[in-house]
Amino acid sequence: MSDYYRTSIRTYRDSFERTGCAKGCMIHLVLLALIGFAALVWAIKNRAWELSVTVELPVERKVEETPPENDIETEAK
16 A cells, blocks of 8 residues: 655655745744734723623423313313
């Protein structure tokens, strides 16, 4: 079985115009920085430190069984 799906690091290195993965990594780092900056702006704009999250879990309620009324007695009256 051959490893045709595996890529050599040399092939990857040459794909970025002989700069290695630095150019590809810098693109990702810049995008992460932009997302971080946008998150900081959102937090300041919406005062995220004052927001609170409330989690309410469903409570099981016990239903008291009441005996059914006798329909025959109510119809006779």
